[in-house]
Amino acid sequence: MATVVLIGTCDTKLEELLFLRSQIHQLNGLQVVMIDVGRNSVSHDAITITRTELITQFGGKNPPDTSIIPQNELLKFMSSCVTNAVRSLFTAGRIQGIISAGGSGGTSLAAPAMRTVLPIGFPKLIVSTVASGDTGPYVGESDIAMLYSVVDIAGLNSVLRDVLSNAAAFIAAAALGYATRQSRLQSATEGKKKKRIGITMFGVTTPAVDAIRRYLSDLPRSDYETLVFHATGHGGRAMEKLIREGAIDAVIDLTTTEICDLVVPGSVMSAGPERLSAAAEAGIPCLISLGATDMVNFGPKETVPERYAGRKLYVHNSAVTLMRVDQEEAKQVGEFIAGKVRGSKEPGKVELWVPKGGVSVMSKAGGVFENREVDAVLFGTVKAGLEGSEVRIVEDERDVNDEGLARDIAAALVRLMGES
Incomplete structure (x- = not known):
């Protein structure tokens, strides 16, 4: 009934x-x-x-x-x-x-x-x-x-x-x-409940997320259920909501691109100023990376505000135009991430991974958004903002979509969850 x-x-x-x-x-x-x-x-x-x-x-x-x-x-x-x-x-x-x-x-x-x-x-x-x-x-x-x-x-x-x-x-x-x-x-016959892991993904970080999911599902006696959120603004807010409802046990926040749209006026995929807050407040195991923080999202190319004339643009499709983040914007993104992460209730359960080889398929070597100077500003700002905190920072020379790096990130989260 x-x-x-x-x-x-x-x-x-x-x-x-x-x-x-x-x-x-x-x-x-x-x-x-x-x-x-x-x-x-x-x-x-x-x-x-x-x-x-x-x-x-x-x-x-x-x-x-x-x-x-x-x-x-x-x-x-x-x-x-x-x-x-x-x-x-x-x-x-x-x-x-x-x-x-x-x-x-x-x-x-x-x-x-x-x-x-x-x-x-x-x-x-x-x-x-x-x-x-x-x-x-x-x-x-x-x-x-x-x-x-x-x-x-x-x-x-x-x-x-x-x-x-x-x-x-x-x-x-x-x-x-x-x-x-x-x-x-x-029912008592339901059996052991799986641990729910939230993962953020964008098109330019999909290979990494797929590798993470494969790693978790292939573990012996795997007790993990992955919930993948498309980092388009609504996706990030949905994950924050589910964390607050207690529906997520741990997070691989691989793709923090929505913060770029938060700090850049006129962009269309911001998840709001509460992004990264829920996991920090809940104190759940959380591994954060910088996936797709090289780009900002707009609609069709003709809708890009005039103030961005002359910036590096890439037409993803007829409905989405991407813009390369500049040094000042990268600094703001880094400061926002560091500020949120420093406020974690359980800093020992948080790690921040820096993929120095590129934060997306577009900014790795040879990519249309490759810009080592801007990346250096982002990485340096995050490191400086977390200096003196208990949050572990892992710098890695591989790009975010490297399969080995993705598997290492998944293994690190399992370890943060207190499991081998």
Whole structure:
């Protein structure tokens, strides 16, 4: 059995929400917890948590007068209420899936509850009129699935019935699958849980990551599971999120290129200023390298800001243009990395590896981004920033994609994890 939370504004979309509820309920007898987040109170037997109950139980000690506050403040308040409600239901183990249906307001109201409370792997689905546009602000680094409603959620019709019926089938199947997985995890026959290792990768560091994965999987009695994150901004943030959720046991942060996009204005693949923070704060074994810190990412070549005219550019494909980092940018990247690494909770579990032969396939000898002077600034800045710390620095003459270096890095992490 499984239970799905259904979030919606019952004062404006009750008919549609009731249809969605009925479609979920009739699939293998799933239960539905329906939460009303509308502006005005509605009475209906199908509503599990009414608007009044939501505010009274989950709105804090002194909730505002929702009849007079502006719409944007109401959305923010109701979002906090439903977030608290979902947290309570999830913590109690009462739910196995969540779904919402609405326009931009309903979507922005429900998304934070899914994004901030529920872990990766918990089924989350939003049916929305804005799902065909930029969904980044709603999804963030979570695994929220979004389904475009095609027509407005304003009265049932043949199109909306089909969309909502599909949504019901999607969330029902996912919730049942999640419930089954959780049951198996709790079973004594599940066996030893594998250690989860997060690895960051970019196209120009793929050979190294492939070699690391092969090394770990070929170990006798291998108990390792690798989670590879594409270092495109969202990938780095996703890894940081999973570390904070306790879903990663150790990290090979081979590809720290997102920091270049953080320090270079106008670039498009920054993971934000919290990059490298989660592992340092958690104190888990962490091996860090400088993969792809020779480059910054832009969109199509015509979108590269005018201020970078004259810089070394490389058109990776029609949608991605790379720019070679210069000495000042390399210095900023090095200072950022050193500052984060120095703050590690367990510095003895951290190593920083410097691939002096090249930080990507493009900056090794003969590569289009080869520039030993800039590399020297980066390497020197990192070393100087970690001087006097307990973090071990390993300088290696090989390039980052050298298979031998990759295997040595993997072996070093195994050692940091206290294993032979």
